[in-house]
Structures are given as C-alpha cells and as structure tokens.
Amino acid sequence: MAGSLQASPTYELQPAAQKVTLATNYVSDFNYINQYLPDTQEAAEFERYGDRRVAGFMQMTSAELPSESDLIKWTEQGRLHVKYTQVGVASSTDVDEPTFQVNDTLDPARGSIGLTAGTIALRVGQNVLISNNDGSGAYKGIVTDTDATAGTGLTAGQFKVAFYNADGYTGGSGVGNADVSVMIYGSEFGKGQGGMDGSLEANPNIFDNKPVIMKDKYSVNGSDMAQIGWIEVSMEGGQSGYLWYLKSEHETRLRFDDYLETKMIEDTPVEVGSGAAAPSTAALLGSIEGSEGVFYSVSTGGNVYSGGIAENLSDWDSILQRLDKQGSIQENAVFVNRAFDLSIDDMLAAQNSYGAGGTSYGMFSNSESMALSLGFQGFRRGSYDFYKSSWKYLNDPTMRGDLASGAINGLLVPAGTTSVYDQALGKNVKRPFLHVRYRANERENRRYKSWVIAGDIGGVANTDIDKMEMQFLSERCVCTLGRNNFVLFEQ
Numbered sequence: 353m354a355g356s357l358q359a360s361p362t363y364e365l366q367p368a369a370q371k372v373t374l375a376t377n378y379v380s381d382f383n384y385i386n387q388y389l390p391d392t393q394e395a396a397e398f399e400r401y402g403d404r405r406v407a408g409f410m411q412m413t414s415a416e417l418p419s420e421s422d423l424i425k426w427t428e429q430g431r432l433h434v435k436y437t438q439v440g441v442a443s444s445t446d447v448d449e450p451t452f453q454v455n456d457t458l459d460p461a462r463g464s465i466g467l468t469a470g471t472i473a474l475r476v477g478q479n480v481l482i483s484n485n486d487g488s489g490a491y492k493g494i495v496t497d498t499d500a501t502a503g504t505g506l507t508a509g510q511f512k513v514a515f516y517n518a519d520g521y522t523g524g525s526g527v528g529n530a531d532v533s534v535m536i537y538g539s540e541f542g543k544g545q546g547g548m549d550g551s552l553e554a555n556p557n558i559f560d561n562k563p564v565i566m567k568d569k570y571s572v573n574g575s576d577m578a579q580i581g582w583i584e585v586s587m588e589g590g591q592s593g594y595l596w597y598l599k600s601e602h603e604t605r606l607r608f609d610d611y612l613e614t615k616m617i618e619d620t621p622v623e624v625g626s627g628a629a630a631p632s633t634a635a636l637l638g639s640i641e642g643s644e645g646v647f648y649s650v651s652t653g654g655n656v657y658s659g660g661i662a663e664n665l666s667d668w669d670s671i672l673q674r675l676d677k678q679g680s681i682q683e684n685a686v687f688v689n690r691a692f693d694l695s696i697d698d699m700l701a702a703q704n705s706y707g708a709g710g711t712s713y714g715m716f717s718n719s720e721s722m723a724l725s726l727g728f729q730g731f732r733r734g735s736y737d738f739y740k741s742s743w744k745y746l747n748d749p750t751m752r753g754d755l756a757s758g759a760i761n762g763l764l765v766p767a768g769t770t771s772v773y774d775q776a777l778g779k780n781v782k783r784p785f786l787h788v789r790y791r792a793n794e795r796e797n798r799r800y801k802s803w804v805i806a807g808d809i810g811g812v813a814n815t816d817i818d819k820m821e822m823q824f825l826s827e828r829c830v831c832t833l834g835r836n837n838f839v840l841f842e843q
Contacts, residue, residue, distance in 0.1 A: 405606055406745040407613040409687060413765050414830070415784050416799065418792035424831060425560040426783075428770075434473040437485070437533040441524020442510070448520040449496060452482075452534070453527040454509040474498055474511045475550050479538040482513060484523045485530055491515050494540060500550060563791055563829040564643045566615060570604035574809050574818040601822055605802075608824045612800075614745065616788060616830035619645035646786065647760065649832035650840040657841045661761050663695045665703075665733070671764075671839060672734050679837045681766035683737045688762035689746035689753070692841065696740055700728045738764075759843035766837040783833055790828040798827040 442451035454472050474480070474495050483490040493515035499506045506512070515521050524531040539548065622628045622642040631637055650656070655674050662668050675681070688696070730739040743762070747753045752760060769782045790799040806812040806820040832838070 407610045410613045414786040416788045419789040420793045427556045435535045438530040439532045440527045440529040441531045442527045449514045477539045481535045483533045561829045563827045565827045568608040568824040570601045570822045617646045619643040620648045643829045649835045650838040654835040654838040661692045683767040685739045685765045687743040692761045693742045762841040764839035801825045
C-alpha cells in the first residue's frame with residue numbers, strides 16, 4: 353500500500369540567518385549553580401543541510417566577460433527565408449489572379465514590418481505557395497504585382513498572384529482576415545526579360561540588456577569580535593574556529609554569491625507605471641530599472657512548455673518539432689527539479705522491452721548482489737541529444753522548491769557557442785548562449801568587490817565607530833543569446 357511523508361516534523365525554512373546579533377545567535381548553558389558540565393563535542397555544529405549553496409548553474413552554462421558600458425547590445429541573425437501566416441484575401445471575382453493582404457503585425461522572420469508601401473518581402477516574379485489556414489487547399493503561383501509598384505492601385509501590404517492551376521484560387525473571406533499562409537520558394541522569368549525588381553536587406557535582431565548593481569553587508573561591533581565561543585563553527589569552504597562572527601561573515605558572503613546567480617536567473621525589467629519605477633524609498637534605492645534575467649528572456653522570446661513536466665515521448669516529440677523550427681541545436685542540457693528528473697528516468701526505463709516485468713537495466717548486469725542503477729544521464733531522440741542534470745535551485749525549499757504558483761520545473765539550454773555581432777568590439781565574436789557581463793575597465797573592476805570599514809579593528813582604521821563592516825558589491829547582467837533555442841518548463 354502506498355504511503356506518504358508526515359506533514360510534521362518538516363524542514364526548516366529559516367534555520368540560521370538572523371538580521372542582528374541576538375541571544376539566539378549564540379548557544380549558552382553557563383550556570384554556577386549547576387555542578388554538572390555538559391559533554392560538548394569538539395565540533396558541535398553539525399552540517400545537517402549539507403552544502404546549503406544553490407549557485408552552480410551559471411558556472412556550468414556560462415562565461416563571464418567584462419563590459420565598459422551601461423548598455424550592452426548585440427545582434428543576432430534573423431531568418432534567411434520569409435513566411436507570412438496572417439494573410440487575408442481581397443474580395444475579387446478574378447480567381448486566376450486575386451489580391452492578397454499581409455496582416456502579420458509581428459512576423460517572426462522580420463520583426464515588425466510596419467506595413468508601409470514596399471515593406472513586404474514579396475517581389476514580382478517570385479514563386480509562392482499559398483496555403484489556406486483552414487486546411488481546405490494549397491496553391492502555387494507567381495507574384496505579378498506588389499504595393500511597391502506605382503500606379504497599380506494596391507495599398508500597403510497588398511500583392512497579386514497568378515496561379516499555375518487552371519481552376520485558380522478558391523477560399524478566403526476578407527482582406528483583414530488570416531485566411532492563408534504565404535511561403536516563397538523561388539522565381540521565374542521568361543526569356544529576354546530584365547532582372548528582379550528591388551532587393552531585400554538583411555534584417556538582424558538587435559538585443560540589449562543593462563547591468564544592475566547588487567550590494568550586501570555584514571556588521572559586527574568590536575567587542576563581539578573579541579568574544580570567544582564554545583561552539584566550533586565550520587564553513588562550506590573548509591574553515592573552522594571558535595569566533596562566531598567569522599561564521600556570520602562567511603554566511604553573508606555565501607548568501608551574496610548565491611544572489612549573484614539567482615539575480616541573473618530571476619531578474620525582470622521594471623515596467624513603466626509600476627511601483628518599482630518610482631518607489632517611496634527612492635532616496636535610498638535610487639533609480640531602479642531591473643534587467644532581463646534568463647527566465648524572463650526565455651519566457652518572452654523563447655519557447656515555453658506549459659504542460660508542467662514532459663513525461664512521455666510524445667511530449668518530447670512536440671519539443672523536438674519546435675526546436676526544428678528554431679536553430680536545431682543538436683546538443684542540449686536540461687536542468688530539472690526532482691519530479692522532472694525522476695519522470696525522465698521513468699520514461700526512459702519504460703522503453704526497455706523488459707520494463708513491465710522487472711528492472712533489466714543497471715550496473716554489473718544487475719546481479720542480485722549488486723546495486724541497481726535506476727537513473728539516466730541523458731538520451732537521444734531524433735537527431736537531438738539531451739543531457740539531464742538535477743538543479744538544486746529548483747528543489748531547495750528556501751528558493752524555488754515547493755512554490756504553489758509560478759513554479760518552474762526545468763530549463764533546456766543549448767550547448768556550445770553562437771556567433772553574434774558585438775557592438776562594443778565592432779566585429780563578430782563567438783559567445784556562449786549564456787554569459788554574464790560585468791562592469792570593468794583598466795582601472796575599475798566591479799565583477800566582485802569587497803572592502804572593510806572598521807574603527808581600528810584588526811589593523812584597519814577608517815572610521816571612528818567601534819565596529820567592523822564587510823561590504824559586498826557587484827554590477828552585472830546576463831546575456832541570453834539565441835533565446836529562441838531555449839525551452840522553459842512551467843508548472
């Protein structure tokens with residue numbers, strides 16, 4: 353019979369961090385009346401949560417590069433071919449050469465076309481495939497007139513097609529509708545005719561992002577720095593000692609390191625008219641603009657799988673079909689939460705011919721005295737390779753784990769590099785699909801700054817206040833190149 357985990361006791365969401373120095377930061381059992389001395393372990397602080405850090409995703413998938421400007425811009429190639437999918441059919445009794453109207457407001461190949469005269473990528477002499485969007489038929493013909501030709505009576509976005517079939521075109525319900533899709537597949541001219549009228553200009557996609565300033569601080573007074581504790585504290589970096597403030601300073605640094613990554617993943621631009629655009633504490637915060645994090649970039653310009661978890665091959669086949677329409681990057685890494693991780697393992701195990709009767713996959717021929725390997729590191733489907741990795745950030749209950757709304761189950765990241773035009777360098781360069789840009793020049797590097805403000809403590813004296821402050825600062829943003837090749841798995 354199936355069981356379930358009890359609701360209590362459960363994990364703690366706030367096990368350690370305190371905003372100020374309190375009694376709860378220190379453990380004390382000192383009592384003159386009590387004649388019994390407690391038996392304390394030499395290292396009394398047990399690391400019950402293991403490595404508490406959630407950072408690591410950006411180190412695996414990205415690089416860090418300097419930038420000298422407040423605005424980072426790069427250019428990505430647009431589509432080579434053009435297709436319109438929102439085309440209406442003008443009322444016409446001439447079925448052999450009807451008029452069509454392009455109504456695409458945001459064509460995926462060319463961005464906003466504006467629909468001014470001569471802006472559509474159709475020219476006289478080009479061969480087109482006209483496909484009815486309701487599935488009622490497809491027709492091939494040649495463009496005979498466009499809005500770029502003066503004196504023809506066509507308005508912006510209109511063109512005429514002469515069809516090759518004798519019956520002509522049937523279908524369509526109006527100029528402003530989305531009756532047909534139009535695909536260009538070539539051109540044809542008779543003998544002795546002139547060349548193609550007009551030319552097409554390359555239409556790149558220009559993206560930009562702005563670095564944001566991040567800060568943190570740890571503060572302790574001089575007296576507490578001289579206080580020895582009976583608990584030997586240990587840190588993830590391997591350091592240990594009996595000075596409690598060292599642990600608190602160390603955890604502040606670890607927390608800031610995690611935020612450097614989670615900020616790049618979660619950040620979003622500030623919308624006009626929002627509360628963050630004009631906060632009540634603007635005197636303290638300054639001008640807040642936000643930045644485009646990885647999740648934001650993919651959700652607005654990439655692919656979003658809203659089915660929660662792709663748990664069977666048909667789900668993955670739909671993803672493959674979408675990737676075919678994008679950059680068709682062969683190798684991809686999939687960073688997933690635990691439920692998604694196990695679902696992929698179960699899906700792959702089910703493909704085994706003996707999966708229904710027992711586990712016939714694993715290590716050491718699955719001898720009864722050996723361990724079973726019930727997990728998979730990746731798989732190939734079609735021409736695509738997917739390498740699976742469990743993402744701690746999505747599992748940690750103090751971060752994205754256990755969210756009831758807005759949950760993310762995984763992120764598919766293309767592997768390798770892509771070529772983009774870097775406006776700062778003025779040339780094409782190879783860049784990872786994900787990389788972090790931080791502010792730096794030959795005199796100032798704001799990748800990761802830390803400094804001490806102290807009043808004659810530890811040999812430092814730059815204030816008259818008897819305390820020590822450790823300040824942390826970084827100014828950076830993430831660049832998501834080729835976001836159309838990413839897939840975000842939303843709950």
